[in-house]
Amino acid sequence: MTAHLWGLGLRPTHFSQFHALPELPPVEIMADNLLHHRGGPALHHTLRITQRAPCVVLHGIGMNIGGAEPLSATYLHGIRELERLFSPQVVSDHLCFTQAAGLQSYELLPIIRNKKALDHVVNRVDQIQQTLGRQFCLENVSAYISYHDDSIPEGDFLNEIAERSGCGILLDVNNIFVSAHNFALDPFVEMSRFEAKHVKQIHVAGHSTKDDFLFDTHDTPVCETVWLMLGKFLKSSASIPVILENDKNDVELATLLAELELGKRRCNGAI
């Protein structure tokens, strides 16, 4: 099996624990937490940690790639600065919209997936990649609602964007699982729609149950089915970063590293 880069999302609560590790895993930086920082502790610690990390990936939430308003030059410039500073292997954001009518939601809101939206996103990915001078990756989001005008399955939608724009896909396996559950779809079938050749990075995370649906909370361990889905996918994938996300403040880094190791062994068929 290909050796993948098993890593963690870097959170401020774990800075000191990362410093104490003799060897670091690959790390993912949350771009929005450092956007326009000229100094300070977050930038200081992130730089020190990433200098020791074997692989760094940069992940944003505010590009508003599916939105109607022009891409924010300030935001894009900020991402470009971080890209220059950290030289990440992957730069990514979500296939969603976060703002409209001049208002910001800071939420990853699902877009309508149809032909017009596809053309729109391809155009915006082109703009981003020209500005950054490199490949950009789009992540599938968890969704709790679906639109009447949705006409293209998520995997097909992202494949076509990748095919036409040359962008990559950040495949969030938990998001596929959550959305599939919420819309009564088979998660393995939905996962199989994503073409491995476009996938440049993986996310895994935990979720919670709310009423009749699953919610992407990043505060629980990764579920067994998500590890199974990932293991199946990785068999046909090139070597890419696999990042475990957990936003719960009181989880020890050692716990996350143990979960990552367990997931790695499950996916390698050792368990």
Add this chain to the structure above:
Amino acid sequence: MAQFKIQPKDFQYQRELIEWLTALDERSGSEAPIASFIKQDTLHRLDTYQASYLGRITANISETIFEACENLFGKELVSQILASFFKTHPPRAETLTEAANALPNFLRTTDASPEAVLFADLAELSLKRWQILISEDPTHTQPAGNAPLSRLCLQAQAAYLSPAGHYDLSEAWNTAQKPISSDVDNLSEAIFASRKGIIFGKTSATEFVVVGVPDPLATFARALMRGASVEMAIDALEQSLSQNSSELQQENATALLQLLLQALSTTRLLEFR
């Protein structure tokens, strides 16, 4: 590249969703215009987006930027105030911190009680502290050399001076750094016993300096802000001390002196904003 023209109607659902989300009114999403775009069997989940948005603009920012307010006034009150603020000032900035910049003035114009004034001041200090934290770090190089004080002006690394108001702002800030159980009324009595301003600065990427500033020393700092040389600022301080020496407290004078000496030992010195 694809050639197409964006039609506003193609994005109407985005406008409807965000306008409903940020309005934070009592109306469920299923009663709002956005409902017509969403499949009936998933419509009841729309409200979870608003709950998530509300959590982000209240709990998340309260724990990070407004930690001092949360420590002093409690999580629930801070969340209520933030929700009330963002309901009337829906966020338009890229970051929540920027979006919250108008919070102190919002509080000052809606409530004149001492507690509200204290909350507004702490919120303002929290925002200033954040700006300083993320600004360029000071560079520690060789001492400034033999420049005479008459020609030495302090400029440079980010710092912030808040002049003394009607109470001891630095005591309030320091108290608010740790969660406390005493009620705000008791604290108010203590902090209103004296008047003191505050200086924020950082001496490295990870070291943040907080100095209480009695009025006379604020005179010194303000003179530096106006571009006066150190010598001229000392003259201003001496004049102020002779008029108002009872307000000078040795511990604060020592702390300010330390900060200034640190500044003097760098080529990039202090800039008071």
